[in-house]
Amino acid sequence: MxxxxxxxxxxxxxxxxxxxxxxxxxxxxxxxxxxxxxxxxxxxxxxxxxxxxxxxxxxxxxxxxxxxxxxxxxxxKRMDEAAKRIFNAQQEPWNGEWMMFTYTIPEEKRSIRDELRKELVWSGFGLLANSFWISPHAYSEQIQSMIDKYEIKDYVHSFTAVYNGPNENEKLVSECWDLNDINEKYNEFIVTYSQKYVIHKNKIEKGEMTDGECFVERTKLVHEYRKFLFIDPGLPKELLHAEWLGDHAASLFSDYYRALAGPASRFFESIYSDGNDLKKDSEFDALNHPLIQENRS
Structure with a gap:
């Protein structure tokens, strides 16, 4: 299993x-x-x-x-949402509002309640109190999608609000997310992949890595970085502390990804074309991924 x-x-x-x-x-x-x-x-x-x-x-x-x-x-839809978060598209400045979502789902629908929790965590919501979730992002579309998917319109409420204290917004953050733990995981990623990046970049420049090896390493890189979707809520910069390592990790990921992109795509296409018509999206270029370019700008 x-x-x-x-x-x-x-x-x-x-x-x-x-x-x-x-x-x-x-x-x-x-x-x-x-x-x-x-x-x-x-x-x-x-x-x-x-x-x-x-x-x-x-x-x-x-x-x-x-x-x-x-x-x-x-x-x-899920892949598109994940790609935007993985490739770290730039966020707009935070307007200071919190989106709040609360539910009271009957016990006979407990399985739905469990699935809903997973969806909320994946979307970056934090649990402030029992069945009471918050996010600094306006995720109205995601919320509506969950309501429709699980048919729970009669059991939920959603609204936006400004936090008026008595503490600071950072207090809400600390109660919903363990940023220190997330930061430590980013540090582990940086330590591991900064070394791999230097080694593989040199090998690629010298022609010492095959396309297949680049495919494996690029896929492993994305696979590992994708795990942050499940733990990092993607908070706006206004709510992060000065020592936050998420941006450093994103920059490393972007550089490493671009180094591997061309050879990896060639290998994928060589296998894919054996049993499929090679209909590549005309606007997609892995070497110059639009979201990566946005992150680097």
Whole structure:
């Protein structure tokens, strides 16, 4: 089961960083071949893709004797949201308002309540009190999507407010998120990947890394950095302390990603084209990813 979960997580990474830019669809044979680079076998891939299908992230179609799996609208939306956060698009200055979301969901709908908590954490909400969540971002669209998805309109309330004390906004932050713990994880990322970046950048410049090796390293990089989606709420700069390492980690990720992007994309395309029509999105260039460029500006 653990291996299946790991395989599923890697498939999410491949869809998010590669497949969604090639029509959001892939032949299962190509997917199996790509996952072999990370030690995942065919059985694990098929089990993971089946689970994602049942969960509504992807759907299947048959063409002759080949099975293809493509992102559903729900899957595309999640990938787009994740990409914007992973590639650290610049935030607008905070207007000082908090979005608040509270619910009272009946016990017979407990499973929905558990799923809702996971969605709120992923979206960057913090739990201030029992069933009372806050975010400094205006996530009205995300909230409405959750309300519609779980059919909980009768059990929830959402509104915006300005915190009037008696403490500072930082007090709210400290009660909802452990920024010191998140900062320590960013530090671990920086220590590990700054060393890898220097080594691999030199190897790439000398022609000592294959396209396949770059593909593996780029995918591992995105896979590791993607974990911050589940712990970092993406607070505006106004709510972060001076020692915050998130920006340093984002800059390192951006530079490392660009160093690996070209060769990694070539390898992906060489495997992908074996069983798929190579329909790359015309506006996408991994070497000059628009969100990475925005982050670097």
């Amino acid at each position: 653990q291996n299946s979960l790991n395989t599923r997580s890697m498939i999410f990474t491949l869809y998010g960083d590669y497949i969604r830019h090639y029509g959001s669809e892939i032949w299962i044979g190509s997917l199996i071949r790509l996952l072999e680079e990370f030690g995942h076998n065919e059985q694990a891939v098929r089990a993971a893709i089946s689970r994602m299908n049942k969960q509504g992230w992807i759907a299947a179609r048959k063409q002759g004797n080949k099975s293809y799996y493509f992102l559903t609208e729900r899957g595309k």
